[in-house]
Amino acid sequence: MATRMDLDGKPIKPITICMIGAGGFIGSHLCEKLMSETPHKVLALDVYNDKIKHLLEPDSLPWAGRIEFHRINIKHDSRLEGLIKMADLTINLAAICTPADYNTRPLDTIYSNFIDALPVVKYCSENNKRLIHFSTCEVYGKTIGCFLPKDSPLRQDPAYYVLKEDESPCIFGPIEKQRWSYACAKQLIERLIYAEGAENGLEFTIVRPFNWIGPRMDFIPGIDGPSEGVPRVLACFSNNLLRGEPLKLVDGGQSQRTFVYIKDAIEAVMLMIENPQRANGHIFNVGNPNNEVTVRQLAEMMTEVYSKVSGVPALEKPTVDVSSKEFYGEGYDDSDKRIPDMTIINKQLGWNPKTSLWDLLESTLTYQHRTYAEAIKKSMAKPVAS
Numbered sequence: 032m033a034t035r036m037d038l039d040g041k042p043i044k045p046i047t048i049c050m051i052g053a054g055g056f057i058g059s060h061l062c063e064k065l066m067s068e069t070p071h072k073v074l075a076l077d078v079y080n081d082k083i084k085h086l087l088e089p090d091s092l093p094w095a096g097r098i099e100f101h102r103i104n105i106k107h108d109s110r111l112e113g114l115i116k117m118a119d120l121t122i123n124l125a126a127i128c129t130p131a132d133y134n135t136r137p138l139d140t141i142y143s144n145f146i147d148a149l150p151v152v153k154y155c156s157e158n159n160k161r162l163i164h165f166s167t168c169e170v171y172g173k174t175i176g177c178f179l180p181k182d183s184p185l186r187q188d189p190a191y192y193v194l195k196e197d198e199s200p201c202i203f204g205p206i207e208k209q210r211w212s213y214a215c216a217k218q219l220i221e222r223l224i225y226a227e228g229a230e231n232g233l234e235f236t237i238v239r240p241f242n243w244i245g246p247r248m249d250f251i252p253g254i255d256g257p258s259e260g261v262p263r264v265l266a267c268f269s270n271n272l273l274r275g276e277p278l279k280l281v282d283g284g285q286s287q288r289t290f291v292y293i294k295d296a297i298e299a300v301m302l303m304i305e306n307p308q309r310a311n312g313h314i315f316n317v318g319n320p321n322n323e324v325t326v327r328q329l330a331e332m333m334t335e336v337y338s339k340v341s342g343v344p345a346l347e348k349p350t351v352d353v354s355s356k357e358f359y360g361e362g363y364d365d366s367d368k369r370i371p372d373m374t375i376i377n378k379q380l381g382w383n384p385k386t387s388l389w390d391l392l393e394s395t396l397t398y399q400h401r402t403y404a405e406a407i408k409k410s411m412a413k414p415v416a417s
């Protein structure tokens with residue numbers, strides 16, 4: 032493997048990374064990239080490893096010996112500090128991060144996103160280890176613009192909706208809207224990490240992902256996850272398409288999101304890993320401001336793309352409206368619009384997303400169809416037990 036160079040033209044030394052939550056969606060893509068393109072070593076911590084099995088076995092894989100899986104629940108495992116000490120860098124991805132849980136399991140959500148992350152921050156700070164912590168774009172909450180009158184021309188002014196790491200406020204709903212338990216816990220751990228940096232010199236980078244999507248995201252209910260489970264929107268809509276059901280639009284599907292392809296986003300994380308001088312002390316938005324759609328438009332595009340890649344004609348009525356109370360239960364609320372400002376990541380790391388929404392949906396839905404269509408067909412053919 033040729034020596035890798037950082038953005039300042041200096042050779043990059045191989046390092047050991049303690050990756051917590053390595054068995055999840057983002058972790059699996061990051062491990063894949065680190066194994067196939069770099070000489071770095073990964074201590075992969077998670078309670079599950081299904082999504083990285085292909086990287087762990089067999090022993091003849093070219094990177095065998097560079098990735099080690101440790102089945103650990105960071106809530107209660109004394110091995111955590113030792114593993115952080117063995118590594119040069121810790122990346123914390125572990126979290127409960129599906130909106131269906133925020134209002135129905137708010138305690139688990141707050142513990143997972145704040146309390147369970149505390150020892151990780153503490154061990155990094157005390158042992159002078161660098162930390163890359165995964166936060167979320169949800170810390171911005173709602174836009175300032177959504178509080179303006181519906182017909183206000185200021186709503187069109189980017190100053191009222193573009194989200195900037197060092198300027199935008201964090202705007203959440205009232206406590207009874209438990210949707211914000213996740214965003215609030217993530218905000219507090221960000222503040223704690225920032226304070227550890229300011230007062231104790233912790234070397235940190237905070238990542239705020241804006242709807243990263245792609246293969247291996249979440250699960251398909253009843254196939255590789257609980258039948259009553261509610262994953263994030265990509266997996267919800269994939270599940271509907273695979274089963275030939277209409278896609279459910281929560282409260283009319285009017286909320287807006289920007290979606291970025293996981294493979295583009297992973298490039299940004301690689302730059303952070305390999306350019307500590309440029310990444311330390313920063314909070315980075317990582318998203319694709321050019322891929323904005325309403326959820327309704329996302330549903331329409333996914334329907335069209337799925338029909339193209341699967342050859343199955345779309346339903347005559349491809350979507351159905353559902354209230355948020357019916358879909359998520361009491362206490363749900365939503366972010367209205369999420370456009371990331373890209374100034375800081377551009378300046379520090381020169382990163383830009385590349386993949387259009389159509390292209391990323393085409394490759395992702397091709398993967399979903401190949402991975403799940405047969406299993407769904409079989410499960411739907413089975414008689415339901417009475």
Ligand SMILES: NC(=O)c1ccc[n+]([C@@H]2O[C@H](COP(=O)([O-])OP(=O)(O)OC[C@H]3O[C@@H](n4cnc5c(N)ncnc54)[C@H](O)[C@@H]3O)[C@@H](O)[C@H]2O)c1
Nearest residue numbers: 052054055056057104105124125126128165167240242243
């Ligand atoms: N995917 C996105 O677009 C997105 C957006 C915003 C923020 N994030 C953040 O990025 C991180 C990773 O997200 P993801 O999409 O890969 O989610 P994911 O659920 O696929 O991955 C999280 C992983 O953490 C593991 N984990 C959770 N609690 C653990 C514990 N106590 N001990 C050990 N392992 C534990 C889970 O088993 C899972 O494999 C999360 O912190 C999430 O909040 C992701």
Ligand SMILES: O=C(O)[C@H]1O[C@H](OP(=O)(O)OP(=O)(O)OC[C@H]2O[C@@H](n3ccc(=O)[nH]c3=O)[C@H](O)[C@@H]2O)[C@H](O)[C@@H](O)[C@@H]1O
Nearest residue numbers: 128130167168240241242243263264267279280281286326
């Ligand atoms: O991915 C992110 O950047 C962050 O945002 C997500 O939050 P959200 O975008 O609201 O979650 P999704 O489940 O992907 O939902 C997106 C939108 O689709 C809607 N939706 C979802 C599912 C569905 O079947 N139908 C539907 O209309 C939701 O109401 C919401 O408006 C999650 O909170 C986190 O994983 C993450 O921190």
